[in-house]
Amino acid sequence: MRVLETRLDGPLLIEPITHRDERGFFQESFRAEAYVELGIAEQFVQDNHSRSGRGVVRGMHFAIGAGASKLVRCARGEILDVLVDVRRDSPTFGEWEVFELDDQSLRQVYVPVGFAHGFCVLSAMADVLYKQSTYYDPAIERGFAYDDPDVAISWPVGLELLPSPRDAAAPRLRDVRDELPFRFEA
Numbered sequence: 001m002r003v004l005e006t007r008l009d010g011p012l013l014i015e016p017i018t019h020r021d022e023r024g025f026f027q028e029s030f031r032a033e034a035y036v037e038l039g040i041a042e043q044f045v046q047d048n049h050s051r052s053g054r055g056v057v058r059g060m061h062f063a064i065g066a067g068a069s070k071l072v073r074c075a076r077g078e079i080l081d082v083l084v085d086v087r088r089d090s091p092t093f094g095e096w097e098v099f100e101l102d103d104q105s106l107r108q109v110y111v112p113v114g115f116a117h118g119f120c121v122l123s124a125m126a127d128v129l130y131k132q133s134t135y136y137d138p139a140i141e142r143g144f145a146y147d148d149p150d151v152a153i154s155w156p157v158g159l160e161l162l163p164s165p166r167d168a169a170a171p172r173l174r175d176v177r178d179e180l181p182f183r184f185e186a
Helices: 032-037 173-179
Strands: 002-004 012-015 018-021 024-027 046-053 057-063 070-076 078-085 096-102 108-111 115-121 125-132 141-143
Touching: 057 078, 070 078, 070 096, 070 115, 078 108, 078 125, 096 108, 115 125
Parallel strands: none
Antiparallel strands: 002 012, 012 108, 018 024, 046 125, 057 115, 057 141, 070 108, 070 125, 078 096, 078 115
């Protein structure tokens, strides 16, 4: 397993070892001690699985309070996975980075506390699986608009994006900035 370069400081793009032959493949998708060696020491307490059709966009989500880190992978299909730095005083606050995750490369993205997360589906169908370091709690779940013009995420051109009603009505990042508990630590 190796970590590939990312532009933002904090997130990790992970390329696991995959053993392939004419029968298919085998991969360890999670091994705690290997992730600790990469610097991911959180104990993940919840696994989530979403299935979505082409154009579905989910995000941009984060949890307040202690926050929640995630380990995200696409087990079926292809997605654009997006992270936005929401750490106040960060030199990259409001900046985003996109990763292509799919069932061929089997790469994973580690989303640390202080980053909002979202994705859109590029294939006909996609299964996205992710581990969380805290239990889902709607009382601390927050987000901002996936199409916030100030953040200006470059979603795929020509793809009709299909958000949930909640995501479609989400506020701009600048409107929730003062509520953000995350601080940048140099």
